[in-house]
Amino acid sequence: MAAPSGSTCGVRERSIRERVPPLLTDLYQFTMAYAYWRAGRHQEPAVFELFFRDNPFGGGFSIFAGLDDCLLFLQSFHFTDEDVDFLRSVLPPATDPAFFQFLRGLDCSGVTVRSVPEGTLVFARVSSRVNTGLVCSNAARFRLAAGPSRRLVEMGLRRAQGPDGGLTASRYTHVGGFDLTSNVQAGFLFGIPVAGTMAHSYVTSFTSLEEVYPRTLATVNGDPVDFISLTKVWLSHVSGLLEAEPGKIREDELAAFLSYAVSYPHNFLPVIDSYSVGCSGLLNFCAVALALCELGYQPVGVRLDSGDLCRQSVDVRRVFRLCRKHFSIPAFDSLIIMATNNISEQSMAELNKKENEIDVVGVGTHLVTCTKQPSLGCVYKLVEVRGRPRMKSSEDPEKSTVPGRKAVYRLVGADGHAFLDLVCLGAEASPQAGVPLSCFPLGCDGSVVTPAQVTCLFQEVFTKGQVRVVMTAPTFIY
Amino acid sequence: MAAPSGSTCGVRERSIRERVPPLLTDLYQFTMAYAYWRAGRHQEPAVFELFFRDNPFGGGFSIFAGLDDCLLFLQSFHFTDEDVDFLRSVLPPATDPAFFQFLRGLDCSGVTVRSVPEGTLVFARVSSRVNTGLVCSNAARFRLAAGPSRRLVEMGLRRAQGPDGGLTASRYTHVGGFDLTSNVQAGFLFGIPVAGTMAHSYVTSFTSLEEVYPRTLATVNGDPVDFISLTKVWLSHVSGLLEAEPGKIREDELAAFLSYAVSYPHNFLPVIDSYSVGCSGLLNFCAVALALCELGYQPVGVRLDSGDLCRQSVDVRRVFRLCRKHFSIPAFDSLIIMATNNISEQSMAELNKKENEIDVVGVGTHLVTCTKQPSLGCVYKLVEVRGRPRMKSSEDPEKSTVPGRKAVYRLVGADGHAFLDLVCLGAEASPQAGVPLSCFPLGCDGSVVTPAQVTCLFQEVFTKGQVRVVMTAPTFIY
Numbered sequence: 001m002a003a004p005s006g007s008t009c010g011v012r013e014r015s016i017r018e019r020v021p022p023l024l025t026d027l028y029q030f031t032m033a034y035a036y037w038r039a040g041r042h043q044e045p046a047v048f049e050l051f052f053r054d055n056p057f058g059g060g061f062s063i064f065a066g067l068d069d070c071l072l073f074l075q076s077f078h079f080t081d082e083d084v085d086f087l088r089s090v091l092p093p094a095t096d097p098a099f100f101q102f103l104r105g106l107d108c109s110g111v112t113v114r115s116v117p118e119g120t121l122v123f124a125r126v127s128s129r130v131n132t133g134l135v136c137s138n139a140a141r142f143r144l145a146a147g148p149s150r151r152l153v154e155m156g157l158r159r160a161q162g163p164d165g166g167l168t169a170s171r172y173t174h175v176g177g178f179d180l181t182s183n184v185q186a187g188f189l190f191g192i193p194v195a196g197t198m199a200h201s202y203v204t205s206f207t208s209l210e211e212v213y214p215r216t217l218a219t220v221n222g223d224p225v226d227f228i229s230l231t232k233v234w235l236s237h238v239s240g241l242l243e244a245e246p247g248k249i250r251e252d253e254l255a256a257f258l259s260y261a262v263s264y265p266h267n268f269l270p271v272i273d274s275y276s277v278g279c280s281g282l283l284n285f286c287a288v289a290l291a292l293c294e295l296g297y298q299p300v301g302v303r304l305d306s307g308d309l310c311r312q313s314v315d316v317r318r319v320f321r322l323c324r325k326h327f328s329i330p331a332f333d334s335l336i337i338m339a340t341n342n343i344s345e346q347s348m349a350e351l352n353k354k355e356n357e358i359d360v361v362g363v364g365t366h367l368v369t370c371t372k373q374p375s376l377g378c379v380y381k382l383v384e385v386r387g388r389p390r391m392k393s394s395e396d397p398e399k400s401t402v403p404g405r406k407a408v409y410r411l412v413g414a415d416g417h418a419f420l421d422l423v424c425l426g427a428e429a430s431p432q433a434g435v436p437l438s439c440f441p442l443g444c445d446g447s448v449v450t451p452a453q454v455t456c457l458f459q460e461v462f463t464k465g466q467v468r469v470v471m472t473a474p475t476f477i478y
Numbered sequence: 479m480a481a482p483s484g485s486t487c488g489v490r491e492r493s494i495r496e497r498v499p500p501l502l503t504d505l506y507q508f509t510m511a512y513a514y515w516r517a518g519r520h521q522e523p524a525v526f527e528l529f530f531r532d533n534p535f536g537g538g539f540s541i542f543a544g545l546d547d548c549l550l551f552l553q554s555f556h557f558t559d560e561d562v563d564f565l566r567s568v569l570p571p572a573t574d575p576a577f578f579q580f581l582r583g584l585d586c587s588g589v590t591v592r593s594v595p596e597g598t599l600v601f602a603r604v605s606s607r608v609n610t611g612l613v614c615s616n617a618a619r620f621r622l623a624a625g626p627s628r629r630l631v632e633m634g635l636r637r638a639q640g641p642d643g644g645l646t647a648s649r650y651t652h653v654g655g656f657d658l659t660s661n662v663q664a665g666f667l668f669g670i671p672v673a674g675t676m677a678h679s680y681v682t683s684f685t686s687l688e689e690v691y692p693r694t695l696a697t698v699n700g701d702p703v704d705f706i707s708l709t710k711v712w713l714s715h716v717s718g719l720l721e722a723e724p725g726k727i728r729e730d731e732l733a734a735f736l737s738y739a740v741s742y743p744h745n746f747l748p749v750i751d752s753y754s755v756g757c758s759g760l761l762n763f764c765a766v767a768l769a770l771c772e773l774g775y776q777p778v779g780v781r782l783d784s785g786d787l788c789r790q791s792v793d794v795r796r797v798f799r800l801c802r803k804h805f806s807i808p809a810f811d812s813l814i815i816m817a818t819n820n821i822s823e824q825s826m827a828e829l830n831k832k833e834n835e836i837d838v839v840g841v842g843t844h845l846v847t848c849t850k851q852p853s854l855g856c857v858y859k860l861v862e863v864r865g866r867p868r869m870k871s872s873e874d875p876e877k878s879t880v881p882g883r884k885a886v887y888r889l890v891g892a893d894g895h896a897f898l899d900l901v902c903l904g905a906e907a908s909p910q911a912g913v914p915l916s917c918f919p920l921g922c923d924g925s926v927v928t929p930a931q932v933t934c935l936f937q938e939v940f941t942k943g944q945v946r947v948v949m950t951a952p953t954f955i956y
Contacts (some may be wrong), residue, residue, distance in 0.1 A: 019497060020641045026633065026660040027674030035680070035741040039691040046683065086666045092744055135639075155504065159853045161613075161643030161846075163498045168640045182504040188564045196505030201860035202513070204868045205524065213517040263513040266570060275871050306874045341874075365853045368639075374852035375637045375843045382679035390682045393753050396784045396819075 019164055020073045023083050030087055037099050043110075047384035047405045053398065055124045056137055056373050057345075063140050064120045065133025065172045071467040074108040109465035114458040116408075119175050123421055134376040135169050135368060138345075139176025142363060145349040151360040153195050155182040155340065156368030169368040182362070197267065197303070198260060203274040206255040217262050220296035227262055227291060234294075235287035241326055242319065248279040257288045261299075265292055269300040269338065277304065277312055286323055293331045301336035301359070309339040310356035317357035336360055345372065408458065411451035420449060421457070430456065497642055498551050501561050508565060515577050521588075525862035525883045531876065533602045534615055534854050535823075541618050542598045543611025543650045549945040552586040587943035592936040594886075597653050601899055612854040613647050613846060616823075617654025620841060623827040629838040631673050633660040633818065634846030647846040660840070675745065675781070676738060681752040684733040695740050698774035705740055705769060712772075713765035719804055720797065726757040735766045739777075743770055747778040747816065755782065755790055764801055771809045779814035779837070787817040788834035795835035814838055823850065886936065889929035898927065899935070908934065 036042045055062050079087075084100050116122060119136075139154070146152055154173040160166035170186035180195040181187065187194035209228060217227040235254070239246055253275055261268045268289065272281030282302070289299035304312050316337055324332035340362035351358060365371065381401045382390050391403035405426040413419045422431060422439055431437050431454050440446045461468055514520045533540050557565075562578050594600060597614075617632070624630055632651040638644035648664030658673040659665065665672035687706060695705040713732070717724055731753055739746045746767065750759030760780070767777035782790050794815055802810035818840035829836060843849065859879045860868050869881035883904040891897045900909060900917055909915050909932050918924045939946055 021663055023666050024635070024641050024644065024661065024663040026635060027662050027665075027672045028660065028676050028680075029674075030662065031674060031742065031745075032676050032680045035676075035738050036683075038741045039689065039737050041683075041689065048679070083666075087662075090662065090665065090672060092742060094744075157502070157504060158856070161639035162646045163502050164642035165639030166502065182506065183502065184505050184508065184565075184568065185499055185502040187505075187568065188501050188561075194505045194568060196507075196509060198506055198510050198513075200870045201526070202506075202510045204860050204870050205514075205519075205863050207863070207866060207868075211517065211519065259517050260513050263516045264509065264570060266572075267509075273872060306872045306877050365855070369852040371852050374847040374849050377843070378636075382682050385683050385685070388685060390685075392678045392682050394751060394784045399784050 020069075021083065022077055022079050023086065027090065030091065033103075034091060034095060034099050037102060038096065042102075044386050046382060046386075048380055049383050049406060050378060050380045052124055052376055052378045054377070056134055056370070056376050057141060058373075059137070059141060061121050061123060061137070061140075062376075063133055063136045063176055064116050064122045065118050065136035065175055066168070067115055067118050067461065069168070071113065071462050074111055074113070074462055075465065075467050077106075077108045079103050079106065107465060108462075111462065111465075112460060113462035115461045116457045117459065120457070133172045133175070134370055134373075136172035136176040137376075138367060138370045138372075139173035139178050141345050142348055142367060143177030145345050145352075146361060147352060150351070150358070151180070152178045153180040153182065153338075153340075153360060153362040154178045154364075154367060155196075155362045156364040157183045159365045160368045166368070173367060178363075178367075197264070197269045198256075198271055200271060200274045200305070202260070203253055203256040203271065206252045206259065209251055209255045209258070212255050212258045212262070214262055217265060217295060225295060227295075228258060230294065231258060231287050231291040234290040235283065237327070238283050238286045238290065238323065241322065242283065244283055245279065248276070249283050250275045250280045253280055254284045254287070257284050261288050261292060265295070265297040267300055268292060268297075269303060269336075271303040271305055272316075273304055273306050277307070278315065282316055282319055286319065289332070289335070290323065290327060290329060293329050298331050299335065301338060303338040303340060303362075305340050307341075309341060309358065310351065310354045313337045313339065313357040314355055338362060340364075342366070407456065410455045410457055411449065412453040412455070414452040420451075430454065498547075499561065500555055500557050501564065505568065508569065511581075512569060512573060512577050515580060516574065520580075522864050524860060524864075526858055527861050527884060528856060528858045530602055530854055530856045532855070534612055534848070534851050535619060536851075537615070537619065539599050539601060539615070539618075540854075541611055541614040541654055542594050542600045543596050543614035543653055544646070545593055545596050545939065547646070549591065549940050552589060552591070552940055553943065553945050555584075555586045557581050557584065585943060586940075589940065589943075590938060591940035593939050594935045595937065598935070611650045611653070612848055612851075614650035614654040615854075616845060616848045616850075617651035617656055619823050620826055620845060621655030623823050623830075624839060625830060628829070628836070629658070630656045631658040631660065631816075631818075631838060631840040632656045632842075632845060633674075633840045634842040635661045637843045638846045644846070651845060656841075656845075675742070675747045676734075676749055678749060678752045678783070680738070681731055681734040681749065684730045684737065687729055687733045687736070690733050690736045690740070692740055695743060695770075695773060703773060705773075706736060708772065709736060709765050709769040712768040713761065715805070716761055716764045716768065716801065719800065720761065722761050723757065726754070727761050728753050728758045731758055732762045732765070735762050739766050739770060743773070743775040745778055746770060746775070747781060747814075749781040749783055750794075751782055751784050755785070756793065760794055760797055764797065767810070767813070768801065768805060768807060771807050776809050777813065779816060781816040781818060781840075783818050785819075787819060787836065788829070788832045791815045791817065791835040792833055816840060818842075820844070885934065888933045888935055889927065890931040890933070892930040894930075898929075908932065 084104050087103065088100055143152065154170055156169050157166040160169050166183060167186055170181040170183040170192060171190050174181060174192045180193050182194065182196045184194055186192050212228060215226065215228050216224040218224050239249065257270050260270060270285060272285050275281065285302050292299045302316060320332045320335050323329060336359040337357050338360040339358045342365065343361055343363045344366040348361065381392065383401065383403055384390060384405045389403035392401045394400045407424050407426045407430065409422045409431055410418050411420040411422055411431065420439065420441065431451060433451055433454050436448050436450045438446055438448050562582050565581065566578055621630065632648055634647050635644040638647050644661060645664055648659040648661040648670060649668050652659065652670045658671050660672065660674045662672055664670050690706060693704065693706050694702040696702050717727065735748050738748060748763060750763050753759065763780050770777045780794060798810045798813050801807060814837040815835050816838040817836045820843065821839055821841045822844040826839065859870065861879065861881055862868060862883045867881035870879045872878050885902050885904045885908065887900045887909055888896050889898040889900055889909065898917065898919065909929060911929055911932050914926050914928045916924055916926050
């Protein structure tokens with residue numbers, strides 16, 4: 001079941017102050033802030049850059065995401081009296097009271113943010129002043145593994161770290177190539193199409209056909225029909241066709257399917273493995289679906305959530321084709337099979353190698369917790385103060401930083417493919433299309449290249465306290 | 479730097495509705511709700527149980543956590559007009575409008591929650607109606623690896639999934655045995671002591687001693703002293719003592735340490751690896767610390783954030799002892815050494831095997847993202863409707879459920895140690911101290927045991943729409 005929906009930016013702005021209060025940061029930000037303030041250095045212009053050292057999941061790319069929330073945070077940033085009172089209790093008693101006055105009046109009107117647009121492919125070690133989306137990149141890998149045609153549903157809310165983790169996961173897996181989410185709030189806030197029908201508990205909550213209510217269903221033309229009797233007739237036809245053992249067909253499961261179908265005759269997609277797919281769930285589904293078809297409705301399909309999903313999908317499709325042919329019901333050609341049990345990137349890739357009839361895949365745990373690599377070591381480093389470049393050396397050479405404010409250009413070849421992201425100092429002249437230039441790719445010898453096109457990757461996305469229009473690039477292209 | 483702080487329950491209740499709106503759930507909860515409502519089954523009493531199939535991290539226990547937020551959520555649960563309007567747009571057009579009226583008036587006054595107290599040790603496959611804390615259990619494993627005396631600081635905010643993930647991580651790592659957090663908001667909301675001094679960017683932002691301001695520091699008796707000159711004298715003493723190369727001692731780093739020390743003479747704990755610990759950071763620290771001591775202040779210590787932390791801590795301690803002896807400064811005996819670079823459970827355990835002088839360990843990424851196992855497969859299953867037990871069988875035998883409402887008793891032996899968590903049906907008589915009983919431990923043959931004490935693990939923690947007093951058990955005991 002999917003719904004179009006408008007995005008609700010006002011609600012998001014209202015909630016950002018609650019979700020990301022200015023105290024939600026490490027204490028050393030405040031201890032340093034006071035030391036800077038005391039030394040009179042708090043108005044000095046400084047440049048920080050955000051980058052990461054390695055692409056996640058052993059892969060060759062990342063997708064940039066997370067900017068929008070950061071900018072809303074900056075726009076609404078201010079300290080309340082309550083916040084400042086707490087800081088007063090945390091900092092030493094000798095802290096100058098004027099510092100707390102300063103905090104009370106502080107906002108982000110002096111901050112400028114330059115960034116690539118959300119959804120842009122980005123690479124390790126390219127200073128990019130970005131917040132890279134680990135979950136977004138993970139979603140893109142699932143999408144690559146799934147191929148372009150299979151529909152993907154994100155359903156990781158219950159495994160995410162807290163409510164906000166679930167919400168951001170829904171959002172950025174959509175940017176990364178997922179079609180739908182089970183998360184209703186993500187539909188509400190971000191306009192992502194939502195999907196879902198029933199859990200096993202719905203099926204197991206029924207004990208007999210007496211619990212089905214209403215017991216009639218109107219045809220699409222409006223005449224009410226005894227839906228239970230009609231379905232029982234279809235069940236005996238299906239049982240005969242499939243040579244099923246009637247004693248193994250669960251009436252409690254049938255009651256659940258019937259009860260759902262009378263409420264959602266246009267959206268019938270039950271989970272069919274609560275007891276046994278082959279002996280019960282599939283037969284009950286076919287019976288209810290055939291009854292719906294007789295009344296003029298199009299049933300949607302089934303969900304499988306355990307066992308060998310590929311093998312079962314083949315068996316289910318075979319039964320759908322058999323029913324379609326035997327009962328002459330064309331609607332059974334368009335039934336979809338959804339699979340949802342603990343799908344990883346690897347098992348997604350295997351779907352393209354093993355015989356299966358799965359149309360839609362729901363992914364939860366491995367998607368939102370990024371099991372394969374649950375964190376991305378983003379680094380946020382000072383590179384310039386008052387126009388002077390700054391760097392950190394380190395006992396670990398890996399952790400040294402490249403000083404100075406950078407610009408990044410994406411160089412595109414004559415074939416239309418980007419071939420290099422060029423990092424320059426911000427003060428250097430930008431490369432020009434058609435003009436040869438020397439560059440030094442990481443880990444390679446220097447070489448001379450001639451770009452056919454040059455794109456400056458950064459846009460000014462926040463200035464004078466306001467978010468500027470950010471074009472979100474839905475870049476996921478095959 | 480640590481602060482005591484009061485908990486602020488009002489703020490938390492206000493924010494829960496913003497952080498966990500009732501739409502933050504899977505769509506199938508609403509599609510099922512409508513089908514139940516339409517069938518007139520929405521007032522039937524039903525019992526769900528929450529459990530998990532395996533202890534995380536290949537370990538033998540878990541720690542229960544997360545209850546408090548759930549109960550606040552239940553207490554504030556209601557749908558706004560905006561929520562209901564969105565649901566109207568998501569559900570099919572034929573949905574009965576009276577259902578939305580019903581939602582608008584819905585609250586949790588009919589819900590009862592029984593649970594073990596937060597902080598209780600719990601085990602896999604014991605139906606426990608609980609929300610188990612993966613991060614909390616992970617923290618406990620770090621604590622076990624660290625031993626009882628080393629101080630542990632949680633500093634994972636920047637690696638957590640979104641703001642709320644960071645906040646819950648700070649909270650539940652504290653329950654799991656961490657002493658301090660870097661997360662200021664966690665201090666504000668939950669009263670956890672906060673800690674932190676400076677980042678590398680603070681050190682690298684300085685270029686010369688001219689940036690130090692104020693340039694004087696008052697002795698503890700109030701007389702201002704030229705702190706820069708005083709420190710320079712100490713630096714030459716220390717350089718001589720350690721036979722250092724004066725050309726390698728960074729004046730910009732000294733400027734940063736001086737500037738911090740004049741703002742925080744009682745809380746001087748700089749990060750000393752921005753350039754080189756041995757050639758610069760350690761010497762600059764000793765000079766400033768000796769100057770502070772001369773004025774009557776107690777410097778706190780140093781932080782190491784790269785390289786071989788164990789070896790460096792030994793070198794640093796040796797220098798502290800040398801200074802203490804040579805300059806007769808007893809304050810140098812109580813300097814602490816903090817280490818913070820990418821600590822895992824394994825590297826924490828190695829600290830107990832390798833020679834080192836580390837007093838405080840800060841842990842981030844591996845703690846809050848649970849790198850070793852980033853999710854815990856909690857299962858929430860229907861076990862009873864209208865007093866009748868319900869179960870789900872499955873193509874995967876692992877995924878079948880045990881029907882019926884359970885009670886769980888912790889059986890304690892004569893030696894005072896718990897030896898078994900006994901799962902019974904709720905309707906069965908509870909076991910009695912001193913009375914032999916038959917039990918069937920998972921994976922073992924049945925046996926007869928006689929408990930010396932019996933504790934019923936569940937308390938009624940939510941009833942009639944209100945949170946009942948929940949005793950949080952800070953159970954982490956060696």
